[in-house]
Amino acid sequence: MGRVSGMSDLVITLYTIVVLSLVVNIGISLYGVFTRPSLVKKFICLTIFSDTLNSFAIAIGFRRVSDTYPSIAVLSSVPEELSELATFAETAVDPVPQALVLTAIVIGLAVYMFLVGLIVMYYRHYKTTHVRVVEGGSVG
């Protein structure tokens, strides 16, 4: 999440807004998943939910180095000294969350494809995509 010292107020405020809006997004999408009767809408809310989590991970990788933006760390030529590489590693965005998000997206693709298949099956059986109300209510 970057270095705290010397971070200007504006960047902190913006970062906080991003994180807060992600949290609100999580709340809204979960509300949708659990209250919407349509399976398709549930599905859409689920994808929003996981996309929000992935965006959150990208936000975690954010690393703040200078007050002047944009300051993108680029390594365009072969560095001559080891210290250049160290500076690059210090200033570049943390790559690990991106690798994690990539993995999570791929896994999510498999799971969501299967879920879509299930919803199609459900539609073929019941001729609707709304969740069936169980007769007499469900016990636990």
Place this chain on the structure above:
Amino acid sequence: MLLAGLLPLFLMGAAFLLPGLSLVIKNSKFFRVYSLAVCTVGFFMALAVALETSRGRVVTYWFGGFRPPLGIVYTIDSLSSSLALLSMFILTMSTLYSTWMVRSRSEYLYYTFMLSLGAGSVGCLYTGDIFNFFVMLEVLSLSAYVLVSFYRDNPKAIEASIRYAIVGIVATSLYLLAAFIVYGSYGTLNMADIAMKSRHPDAVVAYSGKIFGDIAFSTAIAIALSAWTFTFKAAIFPNHFWLPDANPEAPTPVSALFVAVIDLVGAYGVMRFLHTLFGAGSVIEALRHDILLLLHVLGAVSALVGALLLLVQTDIKKFIAYSTISHMGLAFMAITTGTERGVSAAVLQLISNSLSEALLFYAAGIAIVAAGRSLDSLGVLRRNKLASTAFIVGLLNLFGIVPLLVGFWSKLFIFMAVLEVGYLASAVVLVVSTGISGIGYVRLMNYLARSTPKTREDSRLRSYWVPNVVIAITTLALVILGVAVIAVPEVSKAIADAGRAAVDYVSYVRAVIGV
């Protein structure tokens, strides 16, 4: 140890090979023999790993040769290896049982997902990396969703699978969020690294980030999120609702391995997170007692809820599912005492519960094929002496009053573990839930002895030797373990070691980071 790293990959590779082989080979007998062979080899690999981790040793395997915490590392102590051995044992038994039970046009898909289910479970238990845990958790969950909806012509199976999948995706995503938060605050994904930094925040490890911000606060959030996932996986109240939905709609051999393969991972997650990673002496020491107490109460509630609800069931599979909820609740009560004796009692409870629930499903499967899922159909088993005896043994083990069976010892150990920390009310809950579920078990025996169901014709009923072999092996395992827990010091020591491994974070960290 290469074998440890190889086991989940071996199962996964064998699973992925099956759809390819199905293009060339059309005979479904081949798939049965193939997956049975793969599972058996996998079981012996898990056994070799378990023997390697005996006497408190921690085995590691570095993927790609990257030194941890840089790469993914498998860290296997006696806790994970013993649970993985149990998981592989039930998987092998269920696969053998499936060769008799499951008849379908797309049998190769069934075995593909059986094998990947095993890979996911063993991967979750072996891994020493919180993100890899998520990946394996998704492999496990996706295979479980597929297997629940395997009889896709049955609308109820599709419906159960959708419900299970939607809540399951939310649950695993919350774990993912927890993993991200842990990475953000600890700068590492390696479990051993986290376990050290949660005790010594200033520790400097090569190739690992520094801690960021208030780690006590972020750890508490991460634990809250992941506890949701683990209670969901372990079917603990209030996240227990999916099990009686999904479990009965799955093919019977899959229902049999729900406890040993899926619920187990939830219980293991709590053991790992609240004892090894963020255990005693960590930054959340002040909150830890409250977290454990909350989970303890949830465990007690689900023990009671499961016991009460199983009384009103008329469906065999739902009955066993509620019994599972009750017994997983007891296991949770043991884990959350926060002592190593509690964890070893929970391990024994998981072993006892997995074996006997599987045994009940294997025996009831014969009745289900012959007469359907109603409790009345249990009368069919009277014709098969072995199955009816095994069914009674399974029930007695769950009831836990026969000192010959492992169920008695696991309940006794849980009783001692909760009394050790002074939870008198929990001891009462244990006795009461045992009593209530006992009424249900006696009722089931009554059905077994009295009911006269109408049987239907089925080609599978001509020969019983496959289910009988499975039932005999599982019953033998129950009885042998029950005697061995007390009579053989090595076995009781192995169970105690499993509990100690969860609490002993020092050897866990030392094996991975080598300080």
